[in-house]
Amino acid sequence: MFADMDQVFAIEGEKVASDPLSQVLRVDLDGRAYYVKRYWGAGKGLRRWLGRPRVKAEWQNLKLFAKWGIPTAPLVGWGLERRLSGLFVRGALITRELVGTTDLARMSTTNDPRLRDPVWIDGVSRQLAAATRTLHQHDFAHNDLKWRNILVDEKGVVYLIDCPSGAFWKGQLLRRKIIKDLACLDKIGKYQLSRTQRLRFYLRYSGKSRIGAEDKNRLRQVLAYFEGRE
Numbered sequence: 691m692f693a694d695m696d697q698v699f700a701i702e703g704e705k706v707a708s709d710p711l712s713q714v715l716r717v718d719l720d721g722r723a724y725y726v727k728r729y730w731g732a733g734k735g736l737r738r739w740l741g742r743p744r745v746k747a748e749w750q751n752l753k754l755f756a757k758w759g760i761p762t763a764p765l766v767g768w769g770l771e772r773r774l775s776g777l778f779v780r781g782a783l784i785t786r787e788l789v790g791t792t793d794l795a796r797m798s799t800t801n802d803p804r805l806r807d808p809v810w811i812d813g814v815s816r817q818l819a820a821a822t823r824t825l826h827q828h829d830f831a832h833n834d835l836k837w838r839n840i841l842v843d844e845k846g847v848v849y850l851i852d853c854p855s856g857a858f859w860k861g862q863l864l865r866r867k868i869i870k871d872l873a874c875l876d877k878i879g880k881y882q883l884s885r886t887q888r889l890r891f892y893l894r895y896s897g898k899s900r901i902g903a904e905d906k907n908r909l910r911q912v913l914a915y916f917e918g919r920e
Contacts, residue, residue, distance in 0.1 A: 692724075692767045698782045701726055711744060716787075723787035724766065730780050745770055745781035748854035752785070758828065760821045761849045763788055763841075785851075790844040794837035798882050805882055810846060815887065817848040819894035822871065825856075831867030832856045835874045869908065873915035 692698055703717035703726065711731035717724050729745040742750075749768040756762055763785035770781030794814075797805055804810045818840065825832060832839075833855035841849040859867050872895075879888055889901075896905060 692726075692784055695769060695771055695780065695782065698726060698767075698784070699728060699780065723789075725763070725785050725787065726782060727784075728780070728782045729770075731778075743770060743778045743781055744854040745783060747856070748852075749783045751853040751856045752783075752851075754828075754830070754856075755850055755853070758824050760824060761847060763849065763851050788841055788843060788849055791841040791849065794840045794842065795878065796838070797842075798837060798878050804842075808887075811883065811887055812890075813846045814842060814848055815891045816894060818875070819891050821848065821850055822875070823895050823897065826864075826868050826871070829858050829860060829864055830856060831859055831864065832871050832874075833867060835871040837875075837878045869911045869915060872908075872912045876912055877916055 701715060701717055703715035706714040706716050706725065708714065712727055712729045715726045715728070717726055727745070727748070729743065731744075745768075749765060752762050752765050756765075765783065766786050767784035768782070771779040773779055792802075796802075822832075822835070832850070832853055834853065835850075839850065839852045841851055843849070872892075875891075876888065879891075883891075892905070892909065893899065893901070898905070901909070
């Protein structure tokens with residue numbers, strides 16, 4: 691089923707998501723579920739012609755997460771095709787299902803009782819703060835670190851997924867991307883968590899015991915990031 695690109699693009703399964711560039715299917719094979727993400731576009735803007743195609747960025751970023759010790763969806767297949775001119779034609783990546791997981795955004799919309807359990811929240815906060823700090827310490831920003839891209843299993847283990855826009859940055863650009871990552875986390879967090887829980891997350895992320903002047907400035911930028919856009 692996953693032997694070559696023709697077979698991957700011929701697969702039929704449960705449609706999970708789609709956009710102008712890609713489609714995600716859930717398929718069952720030998721008693722296991724897999725997610726097949728198929729791309730027929732390299733990306734938006736200049737990425738259509740230059741740079742890494744989104745599909746390549748996504749599989750490379752999942753490999754980085756695993757290398758850095760950040761739990762993520764197990765990658766079982768990936769590849770792309772180009773024309774002789776080098777232009778992108780199509781590509782795909784396949785991940786194995788993380789059994790028993792749900793994303794934090796879904797939990798927030800269904801009023802999952804775990805979001806009211808301070809012990810559960812504390813465990814998730816510790817893991818998410820450590821994972822986010824690891825990304826940023828490597829000069830890497832997820833660039834879409836929203837609750838829908840954070841899975842949690844029945845044991846409370848946190849997984850980061852769906853990262854085709856993640857990349858390495860330097861200097862001021864890295865600082866801006868860090869603000870965006872933190873603001874994406876807080877976009878739903880400010881409605882679901884207490885101020886104490888949000889502050890505790892930031893302290894764990896920063897590795898500090900108290901907020902300093904630099905942290906206050908960063909937090910102001912985080913809180914203002916989505917103002918007027920919600």
